[in-house]
Amino acid sequence: MLVSVNFLKMNKTTVRSLYDARSVLVLINRKYSQKQDDFFKFYSDNGAFYGNHEPLTEQDYNRFFSKRSLRREPALTREMTKLAYKVGKDVISLAEGMPNEGVFPFTRIDIELKGGGRLITEGKELSAALQYIPSQGMPSLLSELRTFQQDLHRPPPLPQPRDVIVTNGGQHGIYQCFDLLLEEGDPIIATEYTYTGAYVALKPYRPEIIGIPEDENGMIPETLELVLTDRLSRGMKMPKMLYVIPTGSNPSGTVLPEDRRRKIYELACRFNFLIIEDDPYVFLNYNETNVPTFLSLDTCGRVIRIDSLSKVVSAGLRAGWVTAPKVVQQKLELHMQTELLHSCTLSQMILHHIISHRDSLASHLKAGRDLYRRRRDALSIAVQGVTDLADWSLPQAGLFFWLRVRGVEDIYNMVFRTAFQRGLMVVPGQAFSYDTSAPCQYVRLTFSRISYEDMDIAVRHLADIIKEEQQLTLQNQPQRLATER
Numbered sequence: 001m002l003v004s005v006n007f008l009k010m011n012k013t014t015v016r017s018l019y020d021a022r023s024v025l026v027l028i029n030r031k032y033s034q035k036q037d038d039f040f041k042f043y044s045d046n047g048a049f050y051g052n053h054e055p056l057t058e059q060d061y062n063r064f065f066s067k068r069s070l071r072r073e074p075a076l077t078r079e080m081t082k083l084a085y086k087v088g089k090d091v092i093s094l095a096e097g098m099p100n101e102g103v104f105p106f107t108r109i110d111i112e113l114k115g116g117g118r119l120i121t122e123g124k125e126l127s128a129a130l131q132y133i134p135s136q137g138m139p140s141l142l143s144e145l146r147t148f149q150q151d152l153h154r155p156p157p158l159p160q161p162r163d164v165i166v167t168n169g170g171q172h173g174i175y176q177c178f179d180l181l182l183e184e185g186d187p188i189i190a191t192e193y194t195y196t197g198a199y200v201a202l203k204p205y206r207p208e209i210i211g212i213p214e215d216e217n218g219m220i221p222e223t224l225e226l227v228l229t230d231r232l233s234r235g236m237k238m239p240k241m242l243y244v245i246p247t248g249s250n251p252s253g254t255v256l257p258e259d260r261r262r263k264i265y266e267l268a269c270r271f272n273f274l275i276i277e278d279d280p281y282v283f284l285n286y287n288e289t290n291v292p293t294f295l296s297l298d299t300c301g302r303v304i305r306i307d308s309l310s311k312v313v314s315a316g317l318r319a320g321w322v323t324a325p326k327v328v329q330q331k332l333e334l335h336m337q338t339e340l341l342h343s344c345t346l347s348q349m350i351l352h353h354i355i356s357h358r359d360s361l362a363s364h365l366k367a368g369r370d371l372y373r374r375r376r377d378a379l380s381i382a383v384q385g386v387t388d389l390a391d392w393s394l395p396q397a398g399l400f401f402w403l404r405v406r407g408v409e410d411i412y413n414m415v416f417r418t419a420f421q422r423g424l425m426v427v428p429g430q431a432f433s434y435d436t437s438a439p440c441q442y443v444r445l446t447f448s449r450i451s452y453e454d455m456d457i458a459v460r461h462l463a464d465i466i467k468e469e470q471q472l473t474l475q476n477q478p479q480r481l482a483t484e485r
């Protein structure tokens, strides 16, 4: 019939230009909401980043895309699903491969929320929540997310408008971004120690990691500048991207202050790289004053922002989304078409409910932040038990204490041998190092779930274990047993 025959006859360019006509400009054209709670304010009153740098043009992005991602083509059937959602009921379709809703064995989903809200889905709504949807995401969720991002970050307008894509959590966005941007052997900037999931996603690309050290305020921009200047002067390959966890870095718990973010953004413009802003702890900043996000500073279209509600709403829902210049988002969408078709519709329906009830979400997030802050403070008291044995600074956000153990060159054996024997689990710093075989003095302690009573016991064990390991180090024991790897 009409839709199937006619669209199949169209060439790809015509089909794509039709999609481009949809309301993606929402992100830049929307009026700011009047009622703005400071809790949801992630932009600066000083404005975005304004330097002498031009925004990237569509062609400029080609330097960043991997050859692999440039070879991706739209799946026409997926593109038609997107069209079908756009045109709605006005067409008769013989086109899509959707299952008949009559075979779904569900009649009603009823979810009660802690705050008293309720999400009941039945009938046509339920059928829709169990169906295939466009790869970018559920249209109603997409428009809600566009508004959400606009209100929270107020990103400066770009010639290349931005858009969002719904992912299966933040890890999925990270993986897709790496696949989009990296060729084998490419250099990439990250903090010296960073999220394991990022490093393991990077491994197959065999990148050269430019690991920038952190202090108690996160990545040190002056060091980054020196390293980049040096590489440039020596004619070395320059990085295309920087991966950063700006709020509550995993593992270090640091929050990058606004001046550092501005400096790093300026370096991105000067040395021509993109910033992957992975920010799952953005709502868990215990300082209460939010720091403007990289997205909010992004005058040149250099930021790909990854959001996730895993730590504050549910990890199992896999609720995440990426906000990026349209040209980047479209490439991620092609990846999504081949990889997943789309992330789970049912989860997206729940996410839609959560995001669109902004006041309840704010109360929920504040309560979550308070819960985690109490736990951080409790572990902070408990961990005084290793004051003479380790160094750390109080985590400013996120879920982790990052301890440098004194007098032990490599904590690997300590974690896997001594600590396990005593029934204590901590994460060895190697888990956050690209080179997991390198000696490391750090351990990560998580305060999110351990009971308050166990905190003291755990730290007492830790103190004993460190002392034991320090003795072994003095006796020159082998640092790591090969069989334990």
Ligand SMILES: Cc1ncc(COP(=O)(O)O)c(C=O)c1O
Pocket: 168, 169, 170, 171, 172, 195, 197, 245, 250, 278, 280, 307, 308, 309, 310, 315, 319, 320
């Ligand atoms: C920095 C960082 N990014 C991403 C993730 C993955 O989160 P998600 O559950 O959204 O995939 C984590 C999880 O620990 C994380 O710490």
